Amino acid sequence: MEYWENVSRAGYLTGFQMTMGKFFVILRDLGMSQKDQITMAQALFDSFHVDWDAGDRENIKMSLQKPALANYEKQQRELRQVASQPFSKTLTPEMILTLEELTFLYKKYLRRF
Numbered sequence: 001m002e003y004w005e006n007v008s009r010a011g012y013l014t015g016f017q018m019t020m021g022k023f024f025v026i027l028r029d030l031g032m033s034q035k036d037q038i039t040m041a042q043a044l045f046d047s048f049h050v051d052w053d054a055g056d057r058e059n060i061k062m063s064l065q066k067p068a069l070a071n072y073e074k075q076q077r078e079l080r081q082v083a084s085q086p087f088s089k090t091l092t093p094e095m096i097l098t099l100e101e102l103t104f105l106y107k108k109y110l111r112r113f
Helices: 009-019 021-029 034-047 057-084 093-111
Strands: none
Touching (some): 021 057
16 A cells, blocks of 8 residues: 555556556446546545546546547557467467567566556
8 A cells, every 4th residue: 555655646647547448448338428437437536535636527538538548449459450360380489488478577567557
């Protein structure tokens, strides 16, 4: 908990932008309007005492919701693109090992958020 008390606003904003995209997509898929999504985010921030300039709705929309959705959609596009690429039968064991190591590092990097 001490870690989060010392994180700058920009630090946890980046974390929210990286992680809340799917949250907003689920709310949208459930039929929740953008206004209600922002109201819910504002209520969550208030409940968890997140310092957010008095929960300014426009700030939440422009600094969090739009970047989070853009990041989520970019991640989904990249995953579809990678999944559509056929794996070559010429991958050497060294290349596979390198890919596994990079995947581990990527997961470790994402865990920071």
